[in-house]
Amino acid sequence: MVKFSPSILTADFVKLGAAITELDNAGTDMLHLDVMDGIFVPNISFGMPVVQSIRKATNTILDVHLMIDRPHRYIEHFAKAGADIIGFHIEAGSDVAETLKAIRELGKKSCLTIKPATPAESVFPYMELCDMILVMSVEPGFGGQSFMPESLAKITAIRNKANEMGLDIDIEVDGGINMDTAPLAVKAGANVLVTGNVLFSADNMTKRLAELREVVAK
Numbered sequence: 001m002v003k004f005s006p007s008i009l010t011a012d013f014v015k016l017g018a019a020i021t022e023l024d025n026a027g028t029d030m031l032h033l034d035v036m037d038g039i040f041v042p043n044i045s046f047g048m049p050v051v052q053s054i055r056k057a058t059n060t061i062l063d064v065h066l067m068i069d070r071p072h073r074y075i076e077h078f079a080k081a082g083a084d085i086i087g088f089h090i091e092a093g094s095d096v097a098e099t100l101k102a103i104r105e106l107g108k109k110s111c112l113t114i115k116p117a118t119p120a121e122s123v124f125p126y127m128e129l130c131d132m133i134l135v136m137s138v139e140p141g142f143g144g145q146s147f148m149p150e151s152l153a154k155i156t157a158i159r160n161k162a163n164e165m166g167l168d169i170d171i172e173v174d175g176g177i178n179m180d181t182a183p184l185a186v187k188a189g190a191n192v193l194v195t196g197n198v199l200f201s202a203d204n205m206t207k208r209l210a211e212l213r214e215v216v217a218k
Contacts, residue, residue, distance in 0.1 A: 136151070182212055
């Protein structure tokens with residue numbers, strides 16, 4: 001089953017509580033929370049207090065994507081704030097294996113993320129420590145970018161390697177997901193889709209989420 005993880009980065013933060021309630025009622029699988037520090041990526045979003053507030057507002061799985069420098073320093077903080085899945089970038093300067101282990105030791109699901117220029121093979125040595133792998137199909141840091149088609153081959157390579165290793169692992173795609181690119185990502189091997197503008201720009205997010213589910217099920 002394909003799961004959807006709407007990114008609140010494209011939401012109107014003045015109406016964030018209402019948007020989360022609407023997504024909960026629509027049956028979203030999780031919420032994607034993009035944490036940016038202005039160092040690892042050239043943008044700043046929010047930190048632990050916002051995650052903690054969102055945790056109080058919903059029981060939906062919180063898929064926290066850390067786009068921060070040396071993320072191992074903050075794993076425990078985000079776990080305590082209420083993250084269910086904690087993802088970080090292989091390129092961010094932390095010991096990858098130790099950080100993945102630390103996430104699991106805190107009782108959270110681990111996610112390893114790669115930028116568009118990072119080859120799929122870079123995650124292969126760590127896959128047994130991952131519950132999910134996130135392939136960025138845009139450059140991280142800003143919403144509203146166009147999907148990079150070259151990410152499809154990386155998704156397939158990771159899915160094939162997971163199958164070869166006998167791993168039941170989620171493969172998530174983030175960036176430029178819409179009615180046209182969602183089916184392509186799923187066909188390539190992804191089963192978790194991060195949605196931004198395609199959902200939050202809709203007049204009716206419940207209807208749009210249902211349309212997305214329908215288009216990837218074909």
